[in-house]
Amino acid sequence: MTDSWATPAGPEDGPGRGTEPEPVGGAGPGTAFGADLHLELRGSGLRAGLMDALREAVRTGRLTPGTRLPSSRSLAADLGIARNTVADAYAELVAEGWLTARQGSGTRVARRAAPRRPAPPAPRTPRIGRRPVHNLLPGFPDLAAFPRAQWLTAARRALTSAPSEAFGYSDARGRIELRTVLADYLARARGVYADPERIVICSGFAHGLMLMATVLLARRVRTTAVESYGLDVHWKILTRAGMRMSVLALDEHGARTEELADAKGAGAVLMTPAHQFPTGAALHPDRRAAAVDWARGTGGLILEDDYDGEFRYDRQPVGALQGLDPERVVYFGTASKSLTPGLRLGWMVLPQELVGEVMAAKGEVDWVSSALDQLTLAEFIASGAYDRHVRSMRLRYRKRRDQLVAALADRDPAFGVTGIAAGLHAVVELPPGTERSVVEAAAWQGLALNGRADFRHPSAQPDGDALVVGYGAPTDSAWAGALDALCRVLP
Known part of the structure; x- marks a missing residue:
């Protein structure tokens, strides 16, 4: 050949x-x-x-x-x-x-007839519903609001000032320019102790969790505690890594961290303390302290997913749990909610003793995160554009949440919204036995919608019927129609 x-x-x-x-x-x-x-x-x-x-x-x-x-x-x-x-x-x-x-x-x-290729398989027809017209799934920001012009300006400045070595293989921890501005931003905005040497850039929370699962297994940790409601993709990451899970119950004050004492063999706990996903509770101060005490007493680690901590509407955002003990908490943040998930940029702030272990898990060179995107984000934050964008989106999402609450009250005062006023979703309580029928009716109306049961851990007890309504994804022009469609499918 x-x-x-x-x-x-x-x-x-x-x-x-x-x-x-x-x-x-x-x-x-x-x-x-x-x-x-x-x-x-x-x-x-x-x-x-x-x-x-x-x-x-x-x-x-x-x-x-x-x-x-x-x-x-x-x-x-x-x-x-x-x-x-x-x-x-x-x-x-x-x-x-x-x-x-x-x-x-x-x-x-020669310009002959195009070659014949096998016909693509026919798409599977869903059992119910039709292609969604409106997306009210939680966890999605308004992609149309991505600040393209400001990002382009930041990209031009970053490329102009980038050293030549930035175009080669980068430090596995990530570009020092981004780690430096993140350390300042996280300390200022989220109360995180974030020395640049403790920060590792990753391609999002899931990537960071994979790295931590590898580290935990190397430390002979075989059980991780998780909240009874959350994302199954995160549980699957832990399960595929060989982890067992101990489930913590939830109430209006967040995870019942006192149950960690009974989580036999647990060497870590995965939590969303600032805004529990999806129930919307903020972890009570006493329970925050209890979680840190457990970690100190057992040598365990708290894996803090601060997925939307910048978006609190009824008060100043509560600082990250990591600030209580930077040596026992692994802090995770991303640009997925504040900017767009398409950037695939996240960060971990690590206890000092874990930096080397995470580096070993990640590899000697950074093969995931684009150095140019990291430099652009660093410039975007340093210029103040990131703060301005977050403030702008905070006002937009707060307005949408207020409109959601008002529309539900007009429809029927019995439809209460629970959880703190924060983030990109709200929990709408439903009459008993109606959750599945409402979700199916929404699918028929072209409305993408989740029930609370979609996020329940298999070993957790049901917690009543409710919808988890994401108000971040629709564009401004589509939001009113999405809200009307939601009200039409409510019982």
């Missing part, structure tokens, strides 16, 4: 041993001239093998109609065969109709 990557070439002999002058104005659209061409030659005859390889590339659509091929001289040099062999192969394929050769245009793939 011979592999070839064709290289750019100037005007020279073509398949008929004439000339192939460079076309005026360049190679034109739909061309691969000057680009690499990969061919695999098989069989005993070089010319026959080359012809078969080219036919197969055209037949499968890898070489599309109109694509310009390398000159005979360039391809022959690449393949290490005689130029006449390539010229003869080109000439025969022209005669067969696979290729065309014209003065001034070089040798190109």
Whole structure:
């Protein structure tokens, strides 16, 4: 087998041993001239093998109609065969109709009918409902509100000032520019003790949790406590890593952290103390202290998911739990709610003793997070644009939550909204036995909606019927329609 990557070439002999002058104005659209061409030659005859390889590339659509091929001289040099062999192969394929050769245009793939490809499988038809028109799922920000112009400005400044080494392999902890501004921001806005040397950049909370699961297993931790309601994707990460789970009950004051004393063998606890997901409770100060006391007394770790801590509407946001004991709490934050999940940027603030272990789990080089995106986010935060964006979105989401509460009160005062005024979702209590029917009715109306039961851990006890209504995702123009659709499906 011979592999070839064709290289750019100037005007020279073509398949008929004439000339192939460079076309005026360049190679034109739909061309691969000057680009690499990969061919695999098989069989005993070089010319026959080359012809078969080219036919197969055209037949499968890898070489599309109109694509310009390398000159005979360039391809022959690449393949290490005689130029006449390539010229003869080109000439025969022209005669067969696979290729065309014209003065001034070089040798190109003939413009024949597009190759037939297998038809894609028919999409599965959902059992109920139709394609959602409105997205009221929790955890989604308003993607249309992403500050494109300000981000572009930050990207230009970051690229202009970036050192050349930023375009190489970066420190596995992440760019020092981002870790430095994050340390300042998190201390100022979330009360986190965040020395840059303790910060590790990751591609989101799930990635960070995977790294911590690896570290915990290396420490012989086999059980992690979790809240009785949360995201199954996080539980699956722990389960796939080989972890067992001990479930903490929830009430209006958050997780019942006193139950940690009975969580036999638990070496860590995963929590959302600032705004429990999805129930919306804030962890009571006494329970925050109890969690830290448990960690200190047992040598355990608290994994704090501060997924939307910046968005508190009824008061100043409560500081992160990490501030109570930076050596026993692993703090996780991301840009997924404040900016967009598409950035795939998150951060971990680690106890000093864990930094090396997390680095070992992550690897010697940062193979996940784009250095250029990190530099842009660093500039975005340092310039004040991040603070301005968060304040703007805080006002927008607060208005939507207020409108949701008012619309439900007009519909029926019995539909109470529970949990603190924070984040991108609210919990709407329902009459007993109605949750599943409301969710199914919403699907029929093209409304993407979750019930509270969708987030219950399999071993947890049910906690009454309710909806978890996300008000972050709809655009401003779609929000009123989404709210009306929600009110129509309520019992």
